[in-house]
Amino acid sequence: MTEPLLSVKGLTTRFRTERGTVNAVDDVSFDVAPGQTVAVVGESGSGKSVTALSILRLIPNPPGQITGGQILFEGQDLLQLPDAQMRAIRGDRIAMIFQEPMSSLNPSLTIGLQIAEPIHQHRGTPWQQALDMARGLLEKVHIPDAAKRLHTYPHHYSGGMRQRAMIAMALACQPRLIIADEPTTALDVTVQAQILDLLKDLTRETGASLILITHDLGVVARYADRVVVMYGGRVVEQGPARTIYQRPSHPYTRGLLASVPRLDGPAGERLVPIEGSPPDLAALPPGCAFAPRCRQVSDACLATRPKLRAIGTDHLNACLRDDL
């Protein structure tokens, strides 16, 4: 395997809450190879968004704090960088696309200005030239009438167009890594397909890597090369997308795949739900976080916290039971 572009090692992010300190991300490790699309999958409270924010060091402190681990990006540990150097990387080498395009765009600045800003900031390109480049970027994300649209405000844009503008902004400095946190959750399905196809095409074209954070298993199947499944702030399984879908190994991954109705599955049959609810991070059991909902739970699962271990080529699983 080639040298990974990003290597997250033992990342732990804590939050102080009224109910005590919780590990929103707990000893999380995964690699992203150049040009690869890695999906981080999980439900609410699984720590997938906090992982994304931690990579960019955007965790609000207080209440949050990255307490351990390394984030090696192009060989450099991002957690050791001074703030100024980190700022120089954000939006330049690593870009982020957020879920809510409306709340992450500034309503009082024109779209053009917002796309040109990182170019001006990071590259020192004069504003006029940066605006020209912004127009090119808008064309690249298929916004009709880009020259005119450059000077309009976010509220003139529809949901899908705003997300396109966000993608244009993310691409502005030709990042090596794009982190997209639920980029299409707020959009209609036909627009979702357009946006994700666009993102995939553009990353392919520029050779950038993509971390796609989502809860949608269909989206993962369509776009991801590699899948990291998170539960209760921990990685429970990871591997190549095909392996995860064909031979899911962790009971949570299996449960998740079985509980979702599929367009090509049998209709009208009872689904197999995962009983119980997603875990409360402030009251995690001492052993496996999934143990209280697991059908195959054993005594050991309640007492011992399982470690991620290799169970196949490039396939890691954190389940104590190897007989499953």
Place this chain on the structure above:
Amino acid sequence: MTSESATPARGDPLLQVDGLKVHFPLTQGVIFRREIGVVKAVDGVSFDLTRGETLGLVGESGCGKSTTSLAVLRMHPASAGRIVFEGEDITQQTQGSFRRRMQMVYQDPYGSLDPRMKVADIVGEPLVVHRTSASRADYDERVAQLLATVGLLPAMAERYPHEFSGGQRQRIGIARALALEPSLVICDEPVSALDVSIQAQVINVLMELQERLALSYLFVAHDLAVVRHISHRIAVMYLGRIVEIADRDDLFREPLHPYTQALLSAVPVADPEIEATRARQVLLGEVPSVMRPPSGCRFHPRCPQAFAACRTEDPELLDMGGRQVACHLHRRGVIPIRPAAAAAA
């Protein structure tokens, strides 16, 4: 259950909606309000629903699926058309027994339960409002029974909504909807606010209740996999109109309307093998504003197969033998190209 049982024998309709229109005036000015236009949120929608049947209403935002369901509940006045429920024309009624016979399950399990009320009071409130219980003991028994019906423990009756998870809250909402023994339950995106692992729990509860109580569901959702799973028949809406209505298996096996085809092709299947080889049709553009719907067929600006007539003539819902579709391609006997064929061409 297999596909044979997908369609129960279609008996007399429980609900008939005929040419329903819901128009909202667009006004300008505060003191001198004047109408500057009209939003045709629902513009001529017809369907019927039999006892024990689930009709899925799908479409993207702004297609009018929620407005249609609210009009059926008589929570929005109908501008035109007829709504007949249990043989009674309720189009102009605001009060009456139909209020008990149709109930609603809401999307947001957090906003739809009063945080200051105990679960027992939330579930029992319809019983109090409609004075259905003879005694306190009667009432308590009914509330306990309702909680058991949706799989909640009797001890939970004295708790408050904040003590429950999203899935449990949605069960409370379902218990409340069932309190008055309705024949029709309108579910507006009942699982879309829930975590994926929880959605299956709520879908199963809804399906079990339907079997046990012979309920009819009008199931409004945007998630096609969920709708396919729970519905017997499905109506696809686009900008205030039904563009296609068919039995579930027919619709998914052979979608006739180009919009339905695109919609199905846009939804990813949770299998990388299939996704790698699947031919797809990606629609251009977005849903236009309901305030300025396109002329002719409302889908024509995004339709890959539009021709001249589509720009000028509004297509009617055509009967295609047990199913209906509103598309000029079918009127002319031209079979629209399926996505797979389109990709190969």
